[in-house]
Amino acid sequence: xxxxxxxxxxxxxxxxxxxxxxxxxxxxxxxxxxxxxxxxxxxxxxxxxxxxxxxxxxxxxxxxxxxxxxxxxxxxxxxxxxxxxxxxxxxxxxxxxxxxxxxxxxxxxxxxxxxxxxxxxxxxxxxxxxxxxx
Numbered sequence: 001x002x003x004x005x006x007x008x009x010x011x012x013x014x015x016x017x018x019x020x021x022x023x024x025x026x027x028x029x030x031x032x033x034x035x036x037x038x039x040x041x042x043x044x045x046x047x048x049x050x051x052x053x054x055x056x057x058x059x060x061x062x063x064x065x066x067x068x069x070x071x072x073x074x075x076x077x078x079x080x081x082x083x084x085x086x087x088x089x090x091x092x093x094x095x096x097x098x099x100x101x102x103x104x105x106x107x108x109x110x111x112x113x114x115x116x117x118x119x120x121x122x123x124x125x126x127x128x129x130x131x132x133x134x
Contacts, residue, residue: 019056026063026093026103027054033092040088044081047074052110056103063103066110075109082107 015023031051033039048070055064069078082089086105094102 015055016058019058019060022060022099023054023056023063025099026056027051027065029093030054030065030089030105033089038092039085041081041085043077044085047078047081049078049082050110052112060099061101061103062106064106064108066108066112068110079107079109 034044034049034051037045039045050068050070051065052068053066055066056062065082067078067082069075086107090102090105093105
């Protein structure tokens with residue numbers, strides 16, 4: 001199960017402002033790179049991929065991007081294409097940036113939408129709705 005950005009990812013400690021800030025910069029830049037189709041991969045160019053969140057390790061050397069293809073179709077193909085091109089993507093993300101180091105990029109499927117759907121389904125159940133209406 002994945003954790004939200006504000007939850008712990010450093011031995012029970014919340015992420016620092018620096019980790020959140022760097023993660024957001026990488027998320028925006030990665031989104032732009034994928035949207036523009038800067039990566040030289042025909043399969044990746046045909047996909048529309050959303051970058052929901054980027055989590056940084058405390059030393060800022062590893063960035064885990066949580067991604068989801070538009071419509072949620074072709075998740076494994078998208079992950080495979082991103083992982084296959086991670087070195088080029090890494091270069092494009094940090095090119096012209098102000099970061100001292102280029103973090104290693106890792107890609108995972110963003111499960112946030114699945115969690116939202118599961119929560120909605122749970123809240124729609126009769127016995128739960130009955131408790132909420134009281």
